[in-house]
Amino acid sequence: MAQEKDLLVVHEQGKIRVVEFMHTQLFGLLVIDKMKEMIDEVISKLIKPKIVLDFAMVDHVGVDAFGMLLYLHNRIKQNNGQLRLVNIKPKILEAFEITKLNRSFRIESDREAGLKSFDK
Numbered sequence: 001m002a003q004e005k006d007l008l009v010v011h012e013q014g015k016i017r018v019v020e021f022m023h024t025q026l027f028g029l030l031v032i033d034k035m036k037e038m039i040d041e042v043i044s045k046l047i048k049p050k051i052v053l054d055f056a057m058v059d060h061v062g063v064d065a066f067g068m069l070l071y072l073h074n075r076i077k078q079n080n081g082q083l084r085l086v087n088i089k090p091k092i093l094e095a096f097e098i099t100k101l102n103r104s105f106r107i108e109s110d111r112e113a114g115l116k117s118f119d120k
Contacts, residue, residue: 027062
């Protein structure tokens, strides 16, 4: 299994946190649970969290990852925050559309668009 530090990287952009997934594949319950725990820790330290999840490196997403995204989305909403998903490849975006999850998330084309999309 990958080292924790290799799972994701968090960048601060003012009051916004950008979380970059560092794996090409987001599946496997142990990996997904660890990612969820790490992102949840970032959320818990913020008031009205603004989080961008950057999928630039991700080529495949498993069902466990969708569950993690829904959990994180709900946690952020409970804290009056906002979530953006960016840099999602067409094949993965198709999975969001098939499952209708694209209706639950605000998906932007790239990181810059995601950062600009937050309420000021």
